[in-house]
Amino acid sequence: xxxxxxxxxxxxxxxxxxxxxxxxxxxxxxxxxxxxxxxxxxxxxxxxxxxxxxxxxxxxxxxxxxxxxxxxxxxxxxxxxxxxxxxxxxxxxxxxxxxxxxxxxxxxxxxxxxxxxxxxxxxxxxxxxxxxxxxxxxxxxxxxxxxxxxxxxxxxxxxxxxxxxxxxxxxxxxxxxxxxxxxxxxxxxxxxxxxxxxxxxxxxxxxxxxxxxxxxxxxxxxxxxxxxxxxxxxxxxxxxxxxxxxxxxxxxxxxxxxxxxxxxxxxxxxxxxxxxxxxxxxxxxxxxxxxxxxxxxxxxxxxxxxxxxxxxxxxxxxxxxxxxxxxxxxxxxxxxxxxxxxxxxxxxxxxxxxxxxxxxxxxxxxxxxxxxxxxxxxxxxxxxxxxxxxxxxxxxxxxxxxxxxxxxxxxxxxxxx
Numbered sequence: 288x289x290x291x292x293x294x295x296x297x298x299x300x301x302x303x304x305x306x307x308x309x310x311x312x313x314x315x316x317x318x319x320x321x322x323x324x325x326x327x328x329x330x331x332x333x334x335x336x337x338x339x340x341x342x343x344x345x346x347x348x349x350x351x352x353x354x355x356x357x358x359x360x361x362x363x364x365x366x367x368x369x370x371x372x373x374x375x376x377x378x379x380x381x382x383x384x385x386x387x388x389x390x391x392x393x394x395x396x397x398x399x400x401x402x403x404x405x406x407x408x409x410x411x412x413x414x415x416x417x418x419x420x421x422x423x424x425x426x427x428x429x430x431x432x433x434x435x436x437x438x439x440x441x442x443x444x445x446x447x448x449x450x451x452x453x454x455x456x457x458x459x460x461x462x463x464x465x466x467x468x469x470x471x472x473x474x475x476x477x478x479x480x481x482x483x484x485x486x487x488x489x490x491x492x493x494x495x496x497x498x499x500x501x502x503x504x505x506x507x508x509x510x511x512x513x514x515x516x517x518x519x520x521x522x523x524x525x526x527x528x529x530x531x532x533x534x535x536x537x538x539x540x541x542x543x544x545x546x547x548x549x550x551x552x553x554x555x556x557x558x559x560x561x562x563x564x565x566x567x568x569x570x571x572x573x574x575x576x577x578x579x580x581x582x583x584x585x586x587x588x589x590x591x592x593x594x595x596x597x598x599x600x601x602x603x604x605x606x607x608x609x610x611x612x613x614x615x616x617x618x619x620x621x622x623x624x625x626x627x628x629x630x631x632x633x634x635x636x637x638x639x640x641x642x643x644x645x646x647x648x649x650x651x652x653x654x655x656x657x658x659x660x661x662x663x664x665x666x667x668x669x670x671x672x673x674x675x676x677x678x679x680x681x682x683x684x685x686x687x688x689x690x691x692x693x694x695x696x697x698x699x700x701x702x703x704x
């Protein structure tokens with residue numbers, strides 16, 4: 288998904304940002320949501336109105352929006368020689384020093400056929416380069432961004448790892464063993480504390496938090512060392528039932544063996560089962576840190592929910608419940624991102640192939656829908672805004688049978704609602 292929209296932070300800038308954020312946000316996200324009079328989302332028309340007819344790319348969009356096909360799997364990207372990967376999944380954008388940006392995209396391919404591809408754009412949106420930043424990994428599903436400008440690519444397989452990647456491709460990708468070995472789905476990093484939150488795509492998956500070793504004080508060029516060592520923890524909800532009726536406290540328990548041996552070894556206990564009193568989440572998927580609300584949003588596809596973990600309050604609640612929302616257009620939520628406006632955009636894993644918007648005003652409405660034979664048996668993945676918040680990227684994972692990636696432009700709300 289999307290990184291902080293600006294050049295990479297040096298250590299001094301990062302510390303200044305940390306201090307400033309701590310000074311201006313004295314309350315948890317419950318304060319911000321109360322300030323905005325945000326109640327449980329309800330089905331409505333949304334801020335952009337109804338969807339129009341399908342365009343030549345098979346996208347139905349609201350009036351004023353248009354789409355561009357920027358890459359098809361197995362074909363060169365633009366005028367470059369780089370061939371786009373199969374089955375594009377989670378994605379993110381990274382601002383560059385020349386006013387452009389990079390879109391990184393995972394390849395959810397089995398048997399070490401996965402990895403991450405990247406497309407570099409000029410300031411006017413023209414494609415200027417494309418290349419690989421990670422290869423020979425397995426089922427790279429979603430991931431997350433770091434405050435220091437790297438992409439965390441997650442392997443969705445038992446014993447899978449998180450790989451930290453340089454979007455420019457200048458540095459080698461590194462496995463971050465301290466983030467655990469399990470069926471990783473997505474990650475989200477708090478820019479104030481550098482804590483990393485992780486989801487797990489299993490029917491009895493867990494919600495994890497990684498706390499970097501506080502003795503690590505990396506040089507500006509080595510900020511990624513914050514993920515080299517630390518403590519992996521798993522969430523325990525004080526009252527899981529109360530999460531649906533106003534929220535409940537979260538306790539973080541240490542995981543004894545973050546990197547268990549292969550599950551083929553009888554004595555091995557998968558990460559998610561090492562702390563039996565921890566809380567199970569039904570197929571944790573997309574995960575995003577909203578820096579204004581100080582909240583981690585994440586989806587669980589198995590029960591059609593979006594969760595909100597308020598990090599400063601150490602609480603969690605069901606932010607959206609598809610089963611409890613009358614007439615809700617959102618089912619099987621997967622990848623997600625937060626727009627500059629505070630609107631939450633959620634990709635469906637199936638259903639009627641929509642990207643659904645949960646507005647900061649409290650409405651749930653379709654923002655786009657895929658139609659046509661080229662999108663048969665697909666899902667939407669990789670939603671991420673460019674640094675300006677006026678271009679949205681996503682993929683039809685099995686569009687044209689093997690994958691296609693698009694850009695949507697139009698009158699997006701770019702001010703916080």
